Amino acid sequence: MKIAVIGAGPAGLTAAFRLQQAGHTVEVLEALPVVGGRTHAEHFGPGHHCDTGAGWLATFYSHTLRLFDELGYRDHFVRQRAVRGAADLLIDGQLYPWSYRAADIESSPLLDADDKRRYAAYIDHLMQVQPDDLRPDLGYDHRDALDEFLPLGERPVEIIMRSLFEGPWFARLGAQSAAHVRLWLRVLQDSKFFQLDGGMDAPWLRLAESLTVRTGEPVERLHRRGAQIELTCASGGRRYDAVVLAAPAPAALRILADEPDLAPPWLGDVHYAPQVRVYAARATSEDAHFGVHLLPPTDLFSVEWYSGRHGAWGACPPDWQWALVCTYGATCAKFLGQDPRRVQQTLWDEALAICPEMFTLAEAEVIHYMGWEWAVPIMHPGHYRNLASFQNRPPVVFAGDWMNNACVEGAVRSGEAAAAAFGRT
Ligand SMILES: Cc1cc2nc3c(=O)[nH]c(=O)nc-3n(C[C@H](O)[C@H](O)[C@H](O)COP(=O)(O)OP(=O)(O)OC[C@H]3O[C@@H](n4cnc5c(N)ncnc54)[C@H](O)[C@@H]3O)c2cc1C
Known part of the structure; x- marks a missing residue:
């Protein structure tokens, strides 16, 4: 099959690589002049760059690390994270060690004995019932994170949970799914972090060299033409047998504006x-x-x-x-x-x-x-349940961190799932 992949972030490039491996002819269409999406690094001179989006990978990024191993990238790019980062918590002008691990909380001067007991019991329970591989437990996805954490008491919610989840996921606890925070809190208990030599986009730039990628090619619209799909791009109309839509959800919604029955009904709810x-x-x-x-x-x-x-x-x-x-x-x-x-x-x-x-x-x-x-x-309450009821159906298949987990690992997993929907030639 001749398949277009729209978007050259980790999701799209993973999908394109796996599709090519399976014998398909693949073309990646990327709106920007560069690949990498939200892993883009900005370079300022020799030995000097900053990661503008994603800044770390972790030991529980099993699909990403397996992909890098397969490509021979692990030794080349992946390093233990050198920076200590924002490891202190500043409250009323005082610095305290910032932690979410049950063992470290034990010595925290910010929580009283009851807070610590409730927190330790909660983490203990999570370690036993929550899978350790970033998999959501759908049974908790109808609730929000604030609802989930309230029984821990006011101080653990304010001091641990808000800074842990509202900072890095940029959204209030009340807007996040309880299933989402449970899966992250579980994997963060015993994880280590990595950074990438050359920038977070370095492996994706390298992978793109082995694929056909058209940069500066924003896709505006998608139309069905008989058994084929036509994409309206900056360079004109382009025809394919199938498409992987690996752009963020609002962009995907815009591309499907003339074919609304190809979009899952809740696509517009992904904020x-x-x-x-x-x-x-x-x-x-x-x-x-x-x-x-x-x-x-x-x-x-x-x-x-x-x-x-x-x-x-x-x-x-x-x-x-x-x-x-x-x-x-x-x-x-x-x-x-x-x-x-x-x-x-x-x-x-x-x-x-x-x-x-x-x-x-x-x-x-x-x-x-x-x-x-x-x-x-934002993995809001109901997000994972909606995903679970949605099937990837060729000729239009979705990929992106919003399809799995809001991180590079989620994007990679979604790209692999999208490619698998097409099978081998
Ligand atoms: C500030 C910040 C910090 C982050 N920190 C981390 C972190 O530390 N660890 C972590 O794992 N994750 C982190 N993330 C999230 C991570 O970057 C994303 O989850 C991941 O990049 C998603 O990959 P993706 O391929 O789904 O989407 P993207 O990386 O966004 O790629 C989508 C691509 O589609 C292209 N596109 C959009 N519209 C069109 C169109 N119409 N036509 C063609 N192409 C189009 C875009 O230009 C883009 O290149 C962070 C993100 C940000 C912004």
Whole structure:
């Protein structure tokens, strides 16, 4: 079969690779001039780049790591994460170790004995009943995360759960599925994190070299033409036997606007949290070692300031310092429509109020603003149950992190599932 894959993020490139392996003729159509999607890394000079989207992989990313092993990429790209990151929690001007592991919570001065007992019992229960491979338990998907965590008491919810889930998934607990937070809380108990040499997109750039990829080719519409599918692209109409739609859900919905019966009825309900962050760096050999999470909701979710030798969300020369300021996703949409230069100054000023010793933007030699309208799909209550009732049906099959799990591993799994729907030639 001649199959088009729309979108060259981890989902689309995985699908394209597996389809090619299965003997199909595959063409990947990517809107942007570059591949990698939300794993894109920005390069500033020798040994210096920052990951603008995804910043880490983890030991429980079994399909991603298996794919990298198969391609011979593991030794080449995958490294234990060097950076300590935002490992402290800042509350009322005081720093506390930030943790979600039951063993570390035991010594926390922020929780009382009852809080600790309830938390330990909950994690113990989760370790026994929740699968350890990022699989949702559909029995919990009708509830939201706040409902799930309320029995733990107010302090564990405010101090552990909000900073753990509202920060990295950029959405309020009440908007997230209980099944989603349970599966992550389980795997995070005994995991290690990796970063990738050359940037989070490096393996995807390499994989794309072995595929036929047309960049700068946004797909606008999809139409059925007899047994074939026609895609309206920047370069004109292109015909295929089948399509893997590996673009974020709102883009997929737009592409299917003239063929609504090909879209699952709930596709329009898949919403994304936005994210705005600022990276800056300057040449200096002075040491710096500061990384905090803040308790949401605030404009900022984390402030990190390190010397280059402590690593980065990417890589920074050892005789430089870098800093990364991330917003709290659930409230940062207001920044997206504003002038980026003004936003970056506002956010940096807020970060300097937290860490006055940090360098100013005027002292920085590199400044990079990152604004994502669709940063991460919100796995809202009902999301996984809706997915479970949806079958991948050629000739139009969906892929993307929203089809599995809001991370690179979810995207890879969704790409493999999409390719499997076509079988071998
Ligand atoms: C700030 C941030 C931090 C993150 N941190 C992490 C992390 O630490 N770890 C982790 O695992 N995940 C993280 N993620 C999530 C991770 O990046 C995504 O889950 C993953 O990239 C999803 O892959 P995908 O292929 O489904 O989508 P994408 O990576 O978004 O790829 C989709 C591709 O489709 C293209 N496209 C869209 N519309 C069209 C069209 N009409 N025609 C053609 N092409 C189109 C896009 O340009 C894009 O290249 C983070 C994301 C962000 C934004």
